[in-house]
Amino acid sequence: MDYILFILYPLSLIRPRFMLPALVFHAFLIVASALQYGRIPLMGMHDTLGFLAFSIGVVYVIAAWNRARDLFSYLTTPLILIFLAGSAISPPVTHGMPPVLKTMWFELHVILSFVSYALFAVGAIFGLLDRYGNDVHAERGQYRSLLLGYVLFSIAMIFGGIWAFLAWGTYWLWTPKELWTTIVWFFYSLYLHARLVRGWSGPKTAWMGVVGFVIVLFTYAGVGLLMKSSHEF
Amino acid sequence: MKNFFLSLKTTVWTLLGLVIVFFIGSYMMPMHREVFSSMNDSLLFDWVKSVALRDLWLTWWFFAALAGLVVLTINTLVCSLAAIQGKWSRTDFLLRISPQIIHLGFLFILLAHLLGSGWGYKLSGMMPEGGFARLPEDRALSLQSVVVQTDPAGYMQDWSAEVSLYENNEVVKRGTLGPNKPLFYKGVGVYLKSLDFERGPAALLMVNKDPGAIWALIGSALFMLGSVSLLALKWKKT
Numbered sequence: 001m002d003y004i005l006f007i008l009y010p011l012s013l014i015r016p017r018f019m020l021p022a023l024v025f026h027a028f029l030i031v032a033s034a035l036q037y038g039r040i041p042l043m044g045m046h047d048t049l050g051f052l053a054f055s056i057g058v059v060y061v062i063a064a065w066n067r068a069r070d071l072f073s074y075l076t077t078p079l080i081l082i083f084l085a086g087s088a089i090s091p092p093v094t095h096g097m098p099p100v101l102k103t104m105w106f107e108l109h110v111i112l113s114f115v116s117y118a119l120f121a122v123g124a125i126f127g128l129l130d131r132y133g134n135d136v137h138a139e140r141g142q143y144r145s146l147l148l149g150y151v152l153f154s155i156a157m158i159f160g161g162i163w164a165f166l167a168w169g170t171y172w173l174w175t176p177k178e179l180w181t182t183i184v185w186f187f188y189s190l191y192l193h194a195r196l197v198r199g200w201s202g203p204k205t206a207w208m209g210v211v212g213f214v215i216v217l218f219t220y221a222g223v224g225l226l227m228k229s230s231h232e233f
Numbered sequence: 234m235k236n237f238f239l240s241l242k243t244t245v246w247t248l249l250g251l252v253i254v255f256f257i258g259s260y261m262m263p264m265h266r267e268v269f270s271s272m273n274d275s276l277l278f279d280w281v282k283s284v285a286l287r288d289l290w291l292t293w294w295f296f297a298a299l300a301g302l303v304v305l306t307i308n309t310l311v312c313s314l315a316a317i318q319g320k321w322s323r324t325d326f327l328l329r330i331s332p333q334i335i336h337l338g339f340l341f342i343l344l345a346h347l348l349g350s351g352w353g354y355k356l357s358g359m360m361p362e363g364g365f366a367r368l369p370e371d372r373a374l375s376l377q378s379v380v381v382q383t384d385p386a387g388y389m390q391d392w393s394a395e396v397s398l399y400e401n402n403e404v405v406k407r408g409t410l411g412p413n414k415p416l417f418y419k420g421v422g423v424y425l426k427s428l429d430f431e432r433g434p435a436a437l438l439m440v441n442k443d444p445g446a447i448w449a450l451i452g453s454a455l456f457m458l459g460s461v462s463l464l465a466l467k468w469k470k471t
Contacts, residue, residue, distance in 0.1 A: 022386060081254045096390070099389065100393050147468075151460040154460055158457060161449065162450075163413070166413045167424075168424065169422050174273055175262070176262055179255045179259040183256060186248050186255070190252065191242055193244045199460070223259070
């Protein structure tokens with residue numbers, strides 16, 4: 001039934017609010033998957049790419065509620081469809097949760113991580129709107145998205161640290177994944193501070209929001225694929 | 234010098250430097266496993282003494298990261314102290330204190346890493362059922378039994394291990410270890426990392442004393458408190 005999403009999501013190209021049916025149906029699929037496997041549906045690339053697409057959709061609908069169809073929709077909807085396509089071609093994990101993942105700390109860590117990734121994605125799109133969209137409110141939209149994303153990402157990392165301490169006796173490991181996670185955190189800390197510095201605020205910080213999301217994507221997918229790590233993704 | 238550490242430009246350039254150094258490190262680590270694979274096995278300072286200082290051409294990024302973190306720590310302290318010393322008014326109290334709470338949380342987390350890197354201990358080893366091992370501080374550990382539950386498809390659903398902890402030859406704590414379920418006693422954690430049945434039931438156990446853990450928890454709580462407060466205030470203002 002996932003293919004129905006490829007029909008529903010593009011409705012937002014008519015009007016942003018028209019993404020609502022896609023989100024409701026996607027939420028239904030996520031809940032159905034959770035009930036089928038008896039676990040949080042966030043294991044492997046199939047689940048997580050789908051959840052990332054859904055989260056970007058939610059952030060987009062909230063941010064674009066009062067907007068007409070514009071570059072924001074033209075950039076966000078294809079991004080959602082790309083992640084959905086990635087999810088569709090990735091094999092789903094069909095078994096239950098490994099015992100070490102059966103804890104609320106893991107669930108909160110993963111959910112908050114992907115919601116923050118979605119906010120970083122929308123922040124990057126606002127950065128492009130600021131540069132190319134003649135949108136006077138884009139800088140504000142980017143700041144709000146990235147500030148909220150940064151706070152949720154920080155909380156996600158803290159919960160991940162608590163989980164790691166209970167599972168393995170350490171809240172931080174020297175592995176490429178942890179280094180990249182720290183790079184993400186440092187980079188958005190850099191963005192938040194650079195906004196306050198003359199010579200950095202403006203176009204530079206708008207582009208930093210775009211670069212930040214590229215770093216996020218590599219942290220999410222690239223590190224797991226290219227480097228051995230404590231994380232599967 | 235004070236102006237250098239009081240400047241936001243120092244924060245920005247240091248963070249950018251740390252991003253670059255960590256980026257380099259993430260590529261060096263998988264390429265030179267012989268140097269970096271033992272980084273998490275014992276205390277970090279032991280790894281620095283026994284490995285990192287001997288392979289500086291491969292570990293320079295690690296020391297550069299430490300130098301960056303030292304600069305960031307001083308920068309954070311100087312900026313926060315300057316902000317606290319300024320004039321305060323009731324109207325913007327929360328808006329001004331929230332970033333300082335975030336900074337304090339960050340500094341506590343760095344302190345936690347420092348304490349955990351140099352003090353305490355980290356031991357691990359395979360112990361057979363009925364096994365017994367001596368630990369530092371006149372303590373000892375014994376493994377009574379291991380239990381595994383599998384589903385009909387043979388997929389491991391849960392596992393556990395019964396252990397006893399001794400101090401001065403007296404049992405001071407008994408407990409069941411499992412995934413995400415360590416046993417804590419006076420700052421020492423006992424963890425069940427995996428099971429092995431090849432040569433009879435055995436468990437890979439880890440005993441860890443990390444004096445920084447409590448500071449990491451306090452720092453994290455402060456960081457979250459300050460961040461959420463700042464977010465709420467900035468959200469209203471922008």
